[in-house]
Amino acid sequence: MTISSLDAVTIEKDRFFLPTSQLNADGKFTNAKPVAELSWSRILGFMNRALFEKKVNTVPSKTIPIEKLSQHQVNQLPEDKTSVIRLGHSTILIKINNQLWLLDPVFSERASPFRFMGPKRFHPTPIEISELPSITGVILSHNHYDHMDEFSIKKLKEKVSKFVVPVGNGAQLNSWGVNQDKIFELDWWQSVNVNGVQIVATPSQHFSGRGLGDRDKALWSSWVIRDENTNLFFSGDTGYFDGFKTIGEKYGPFDLTMMETGAYDEQWPDVHMAPEETIQAHKDLRGRKMLPIHNGTFDLAFHEWTDPFEQMVDLSNREWIDLMTPKMGQVITLEDDDSVDKARDLHWWR
Incomplete structure (x- = not known):
């Protein structure tokens, strides 16, 4: 999208931090720190584990408590404060500067290219897409099925004014019927300003692909979302890398970091963070409060589904991290001490 066509929106490039994503000779994006290639041996190794390794407590045995949301409740969120609502996995609804933004919306029953197989939700979404009011924008971190969901995008496209995505992801949205004028593709260190809300694409260490032939053809990103207050x-999905320190130096401190903590495994340590690394990344970012995400909704790894929560509570107590573990659908209004306090150490997963 060209700048001349924007209404109350500007696209900017940080003159001190030039875009650092790179296309190699094969037309693929690369990380600043190389990660292991997805070889056939690794794929076969994972398939072998998935088929024959016994999983223990990777799926809840009881109903997960959630807080149902209505359109009225969303409309009544404070206009002059920032509210954050975790809807499941990495899907988050934010009200900032009196604008509603959706992060990585996945409302499907499964995180999969198929409707009949693949990781199934542990819990319903606290609010249906049909109940959502108009949304200022959707922000996508990358194109994996548990973050960029065709069903959700197609249902949301008429409610949403803008889609902010990393470079290379616009064509996929366009193929799902999203109007090209709504799509903003950003490289790392580029930003878009929407009526006082600045959205900055920042580096992450991950990969992309929705099939066997499109590995790394589109960029992945973490995001800074801020207004005057x-x-x-x-974080989106990411392994631990020194880019967190750079982001923290440039844009921190952060009132809240929403950090990937789940689907980690010794077989893929460079593209997902272990809990200790999530804590360190939060420190690097100079975060004040932390909300662990990428857990509690889908079975995507071999650890127990409660492990991310238990480890983060233990680590945050030892490291003096202000951790929030709200129920899905619970409203956190950051300027409201009572609201924030209710989101701390709930242990709802027990």
């Missing part, structure tokens, strides 16, 4: 960080 509030500064938020959304």
Whole structure:
């Protein structure tokens, strides 16, 4: 999209931090720190584990408590404060500067290219897409099925004014019927300003692909979301890398970091963070409060589904991290001490 066609929106490039994503000779994006290639041996190794390794407590045995949301409740969120609502996995609804933004919306029953197989939700979404009011924008971190969901995008496209995505992801949205004028593709260190809310694409260490032939053809990203009063960080999916320190130096401190903590495994340590690494990344970012995400909704790894929560509570107590573990659908209004306090150490997963 060209700048001349924007209404109350500007696209900017940080003159001190030039875009650092790179296309190699094969037309693929690369990380600043190389990660292991997805070889056939690794794929076969994972398939062998998935078929024959016994999983223990990777799926809840009881109903997960959630807080149902209505359109009226969303409309009544404070206009002059910032509210954050975790809807499941990495899907988050934010109200900032009196604008509604959706992060990585996945409302499907499964995180999969198929409707009949693949990881199934542990819990219903606290609010249906049909109940959502108009949304200022959707922010996508990358194109994996548990973050970029065709069903959700097609249902949301008429409610949403803008889709902010990493470079290379616009064509997929366009093929799902999203109007090209709504799509903003950003490289790392580029930003878009929407009526006082600045959205900055920042580096992450991950990969992309929705099939066997499109590995790394589209970029992945973490995001800074801020206005005059509030500064938020959304990690998307990422391994630990020194880019967190750079982001923290440039854009921190953050009032809240929403950090990936789940689906980690010794077989893929460079593209997902272990809990200790999530804590360190939060420190690097100079975060004040932390919300662990990428857990509690889908069975995507071999660890127990409660493990991310238990480890983060233990680590945050030892490291003096202000951790929030709200129920899905619970409203956190950052400027409201009572609201924030209710989201701390709930242990709802027990």
